[in-house]
Amino acid sequence: MSGTRRRFFQDAAMFGAGFFASAKVLSAQEMQMSGDMPGMNMKGKKGSIHDHGSPVLVETPDVPNLPWRMDGNVKEFHLIAEPVKQEIVPGRVVDLWGYNGSAPGPTIQVTRGDRVRIIVDNHLPEATSMHWHGFDIPNDMDGSPGSSQDPIGPGGRFVYEFTLNQEGTYFYHSHMAMQEMMGMIGAFVMHPKEAYKPRVDKDFVIIMQEYAILPNIKVPNSMNMEFNWLTFNGKSGPANTPLIVRHGERVRIRLINLGMDHHPIHLHGHQFVITGTEGGRQPEATWGPGNTVLVGVAQARDVEFVANNPGDWMLHCHLPHHMMNQMSSMVGPMSRRNGMPAGLDMERGMGMLRQGNATSEENGPSLGRGLGVGSTAEQTMSNTPLKTGNPMQHQGMQMGKPDVSKDANSVPGFPQDAFMEGPMMAMDKMVDKPENFGLRPGWSGFMAGMMTFVRVLPQDKYDQIMELRKKKEGNKPMRMDMPGMEHKNE
Numbered sequence: 001m002s003g004t005r006r007r008f009f010q011d012a013a014m015f016g017a018g019f020f021a022s023a024k025v026l027s028a029q030e031m032q033m034s035g036d037m038p039g040m041n042m043k044g045k046k047g048s049i050h051d052h053g054s055p056v057l058v059e060t061p062d063v064p065n066l067p068w069r070m071d072g073n074v075k076e077f078h079l080i081a082e083p084v085k086q087e088i089v090p091g092r093v094v095d096l097w098g099y100n101g102s103a104p105g106p107t108i109q110v111t112r113g114d115r116v117r118i119i120v121d122n123h124l125p126e127a128t129s130m131h132w133h134g135f136d137i138p139n140d141m142d143g144s145p146g147s148s149q150d151p152i153g154p155g156g157r158f159v160y161e162f163t164l165n166q167e168g169t170y171f172y173h174s175h176m177a178m179q180e181m182m183g184m185i186g187a188f189v190m191h192p193k194e195a196y197k198p199r200v201d202k203d204f205v206i207i208m209q210e211y212a213i214l215p216n217i218k219v220p221n222s223m224n225m226e227f228n229w230l231t232f233n234g235k236s237g238p239a240n241t242p243l244i245v246r247h248g249e250r251v252r253i254r255l256i257n258l259g260m261d262h263h264p265i266h267l268h269g270h271q272f273v274i275t276g277t278e279g280g281r282q283p284e285a286t287w288g289p290g291n292t293v294l295v296g297v298a299q300a301r302d303v304e305f306v307a308n309n310p311g312d313w314m315l316h317c318h319l320p321h322h323m324m325n326q327m328s329s330m331v332g333p334m335s336r337r338n339g340m341p342a343g344l345d346m347e348r349g350m351g352m353l354r355q356g357n358a359t360s361e362e363n364g365p366s367l368g369r370g371l372g373v374g375s376t377a378e379q380t381m382s383n384t385p386l387k388t389g390n391p392m393q394h395q396g397m398q399m400g401k402p403d404v405s406k407d408a409n410s411v412p413g414f415p416q417d418a419f420m421e422g423p424m425m426a427m428d429k430m431v432d433k434p435e436n437f438g439l440r441p442g443w444s445g446f447m448a449g450m451m452t453f454v455r456v457l458p459q460d461k462y463d464q465i466m467e468l469r470k471k472k473e474g475n476k477p478m479r480m481d482m483p484g485m486e487h488k489n490e
């Protein structure tokens, strides 16, 4: 270890004054952006990055890349299993478990043939174990607690080392089932030495997760079988960052699912082909067109398409309940009603827990069966006069009058449990970021759960967003909390 440490400081010293600049240039976004430099990959230009065979790096919106350092011929990474505060949507910060401050954990990228060392430190209050999902590696590196190694105790460390002769979309995750449900997964992309043909211009990773977190609780109930927070890369719509591509580019999206449900992921406006699974690249003869791909639990699916249709296109899970936020039976109608249902106070009216923890005897049974939001307080929904004229106000939200017909209250089924979506709940300003620039006003009111955009943009709009992104990154303070540092991907 002392040799490793010395080596790190030598490297840092070698970089000298250039250290900060180097680290900055090689941040994930910047590495991605280096492929966007004028003249680098403009169509028709010779000597562009496209003439080299190396694949583009993947971008995992809202999730950092894991930095690494070279130790001899070994690529060394450092993962820390730890509790994480994750803001799923503005104002909703929950307590998850993840890696290096992120849930999902940071994305690891290697090239086929790499010798890789991953130092795993356990900063959790209980034992963990790291499994390398789909890796062809020696058994004692597999991370199966009990059978291939002793679990890593709290405060403990395990050093994994192996050579990777695979290509594709893989992932790492805790092999403790309940820890998986707390967020403990990250992407592990193994690049081929030469890019596949046809070469993609953009390559994205999206990890799908789900949590059951009742309205006044911050910790997921990992026993639950139903989920009210559905995330792409740790964010629910409209808080997640859209995928930005140029009109005409070839795009790959790597979808990874670790949860209790399968997700049919649907892309608007385009047909794609499935080019890979959690087992690697699929032969071209198997590529059939589609626009919805079912990503089962523990599976990965790579889809590729040519972004030939300009516009802001939705990319989302098509399960209706996975396109919602904070689902719990009583909250939706509450927002539309005049006061509480008869006989209930505020907390019970909204289905909040009043005593005991989520798995306590009084709450456990109903929560175990479903969110149920304390099914004891569940009521039949009949029509109730719709509150008009005085819509609820939330700071930062654009609350308007609901757009409903005059006879709405006489229509069976109205209002729907989740009648909170729509223009009433727009929060464009709260989720403002370069990648959202130029979306239609009010767009955010219709995005929830596993929903994001693939924005297929003409050159000028694309450049504009890249410019905004660069400015925003320039303002960010350097994060120096990693024990390693980024080196250029040779």
Ligand SMILES: [Cu+2]
Binding pocket: 261, 262, 263, 264, 317, 318, 319, 322, 450
């Ligand atoms: Cu889904």
